[in-house]
Amino acid sequence: MxxxxxxxxxxxGIACLAAAPPVPAPWPASPAATADPAxxxxxxxxxxxxxxxxxxRDDGDAVVAGVERLAAxxxxxxxxxxxxxAPFLAPGEEEALSExxxxxxxxxxxxxxxxEVPAEHRIVEGIxxxxxxxxxxxxxVIDGRLLVREGRSWRTVPLDGPxxxxxxxxxxxxxxxxxxxxxxxxQVAEPQRAFRGLIAVxxxxxxxxxxxxxxxxxxxxxxxxxxxxxxxxxNGETGAIHVCRPGCTALVDLLPAGRFRNPxxxxxxxxxxxxxxxxxxxxxxxxxxxxxxLTRLGAATxxxxxxxxxxxxxxxxxxxxxxxxxxxxxxxxxxxxxxxxVRAVDVLERANPDWGEPTLGAIADKRLxxxxxxQWERFSARGAAIGRExxxxxxxxxxxxxx
Numbered sequence: 501m502x503x504x505x506x507x508x509x510x511x512x513g514i515a516c517l518a519a520a521p522p523v524p525a526p527w528p529a530s531p532a533a534t535a536d537p538a539x540x541x542x543x544x545x546x547x548x549x550x551x552x553x554x555x556x557r558d559d560g561d562a563v564v565a566g567v568e569r570l571a572a573x574x575x576x577x578x579x580x581x582x583x584x585x586a587p588f589l590a591p592g593e594e595e596a597l598s599e600x601x602x603x604x605x606x607x608x609x610x611x612x613x614x615x616e617v618p619a620e621h622r623i624v625e626g627i628x629x630x631x632x633x634x635x636x637x638x639x640x641v642i643d644g645r646l647l648v649r650e651g652r653s654w655r656t657v658p659l660d661g662p663x664x665x666x667x668x669x670x671x672x673x674x675x676x677x678x679x680x681x682x683x684x685x686x687q688v689a690e691p692q693r694a695f696r697g698l699i700a701v702x703x704x705x706x707x708x709x710x711x712x713x714x715x716x717x718x719x720x721x722x723x724x725x726x727x728x729x730x731x732x733x734x735n736g737e738t739g740a741i742h743v744c745r746p747g748c749t750a751l752v753d754l755l756p757a758g759r760f761r762n763p764x765x766x767x768x769x770x771x772x773x774x775x776x777x778x779x780x781x782x783x784x785x786x787x788x789x790x791x792x793x794l795t796r797l798g799a800a801t802x803x804x805x806x807x808x809x810x811x812x813x814x815x816x817x818x819x820x821x822x823x824x825x826x827x828x829x830x831x832x833x834x835x836x837x838x839x840x841x842v843r844a845v846d847v848l849e850r851a852n853p854d855w856g857e858p859t860l861g862a863i864a865d866k867r868l869x870x871x872x873x874x875q876w877e878r879f880s881a882r883g884a885a886i887g888r889e890x891x892x893x894x895x896x897x898x899x900x901x902x903x
Contacts, residue, residue, distance in 0.1 A: 524795040524840050527785045531739075531761045535782070537569075542783040542798070542805035544575045544825060555584060563588040571600040572802040574847065576827055605827050608850040611899040614869055617654060619891035621645060622883060623687060624871050626722075627896065628669040628678060629864040630703055636869065638896070639666025639680060642689050642883035646680065648706065657706050664694030668722035668860065672729060676703045679731050683719030687876070689883040696720065697751060698731060698744055712744050714751045722810070722860065724766035724775065732775055734763040741766075741777060741787075755794070760785070765811025765860070767818055769839045778808035780824055786840060799842040805833075810860040810870065814901055819848075819868055821858050827851040828858065830868065830899060849899055856895070864898070872897040 528534040540546045547570055554562035567577070567585050577585070582601070586594055615636070617624050623641035630637070636649040637657075644663040647654045665688040667681045678701040684694050696719055700710035714720055718737035725731055733742040738757035744750075762780040769776070775787040776797065783805040784797040799805065807824025818833040832846040854872065861870030872895040880886055 524786070524798060527759075527794040527796050530758065531779065531782055535761075537566075540782045540796070540806075542573070542796075542803050543781060544570060544573055544804045545781050545806050547573070547575075551585070555588075560588040564593065567597060569802055571597055571604065573804040574604050574829070574845070575804055575825070576601040576605040605851060607852060608847055609852040609854065610849055611830075611852065611854075611870075611872070611897040613854075614896045614898040615649060615652075616893035616895055617647065619893045621647060621654075621894065622891075623665075623875055623879060624859075624894040624896075625665070625667050625874060626669040626680075626860045627862050627869060627871055628671050629862045629869060630671050630673075630678070631864070632673060632676075633703070636864075636896070637669060637671075637678060638871075638894075639669055641665035641667070641685055642687050642879060644682065644688070644690075644694075646701070657701065658708075659699060659701075660708055661711065662693045662695040663699070664688055664691070664696060664719075667720065668733075670723055670725050670862070671703065672725045672731075675729055677701065677709070678703050679723060679725060681720035681723055681733060683714075683721070685719070686881050687879045687883050691882070698723070698733065712748060712751055714742065716740070716751075716753070717757070720751070721763070722765050724768050726768055727772045732766050732768075734760075734766055734777065736762050736764060736780070739763060741775075755787070759794070764809050765820070767811045767813040770813065770816055774839055776811060776813075776818060778811045778820065779806075780808065781806055784808070784811075784818075784820075795840070797840070797842060799845070801844075803833075803842055803845050805842070810858070812861060812863055812868070814863055814868075819861070819863075819901070821861055821870060823857050823859065823874075828855065830858065830870070832901070848901075854895070854897070863901070866901050868899040868901055870897060870899065871895075 551566035621640045628637045638647045646657040664682045669680045680699045682695045697714045698712040702709045718735040721734040721736045723733045729746045731744040739760040740757040741755040742751040743754040760779045765778040767776045777785040786797045807822045808820045809823045810821035822829045830849040833842045834844040856873030859871040859874040861868045
């Protein structure tokens with residue numbers, strides 16, 4: 501969905517650089533008050549901010565340490581930002597870093613066009629795959645339309661009653677339910693009639709069977725479904741995580757408002773015991789569902805784990821769609837046997853010129869099917885078009901996930 505934090509180059513105003521804490525580390529109780537590299541060592545946004553502050557105070561050692569870590573994490577810098585750090589680097593350092601930043605920005609393009617959603621359906625955010633019927637679903641933000649692809653064509657699935665923008669969606673295969681989050685964003689055409697909560701659609705009848713309201717503030721974002729049918733929901737506005745357990749009548753807090761800065765994608769471990777939560781500006785948190793312990797998902801080597809919009813589980817790994825990283829990437833996170841540390845990061849796709857802004861995705865067989873061109877930047881309040889470019893279809897691409 502439309503993130504509340506946007507990536508920036510060399511911001512200032514965050515605490516100075518510090519060494520990464522041991523793994524696993526508790527997730528800070530107040531993330532915004534502890535936004536420094538010591539607490540969030542996998543956040544390139546936080547690191548860029550610290551580099552910017554180091555430049556302002558003329559701390560050459562901190563600048564060099566910061567940019568070397570950024571390069572090791574997989575980040576890059578624009579030519580303008582490289583010019584800002586150049587006075588702090590020795591000639592050999594500058595050349596080596598520039599080469600590494602160039603390598604980190606190299607295009608990796610492995611996905612292929614799967615289909616396109618026609619241009620009249622504006623801001624496609626979430627998609628879902630029903631393996632039993634091999635149907636693809638997509639939802640729109642501006643008009644709140646649920647679409648299903650049957651054969652080579654799309655049709656609208658009626659959602660009787662009020663609806664807002666559609667964001668995350670996922671299939672509960674055993675119960676034959678498609679869960680959708682419905683909520684608000686500036687671009688929603690009719691905010692006055694927007695429903696905030698979950699909508700359950702029977703996959704066999706394609707009819708709404710339940711509505712689960714969000715009683716509190718904010719708006720639902722992405723979601724993940726547990727083996728018992730529990731639905732976990734992120735709230736990017738308040739920083740809360742909600743849950744709808746089987747038979748629930750309303751979304752309730754699993755983690756309270758303010759626990760995250762801007763939670764987006766969610767994914768469950770294969771055994772269903774852990775919930776992974778992507779905080780857009782800070783990285784990935786790990787919630788033990790039995791104990792309630794909330795820790796940071798650390799990495800064995802420097803890794804860039806912020807800027808994640810879509811997050812899905814695949815076997816014992818996580819697939820992340822990073823539209824807030826520089827460069828934008830789709831990555832596979834290979835975890836240790838306990839699922840508590842990233843052991844390796846595979847860059848599956850990076851800076852593909854056929855993308856616009858990639859958003860959310862779903863696993864279909866051994867592929868990631870994802871929205872490759874959300875087009876948020878083309879629309880303003882109530883869906884008004886920005887600029888005079890003609891409408892364009894939304895590309896849905898497929899990325900092989902062998903191994």
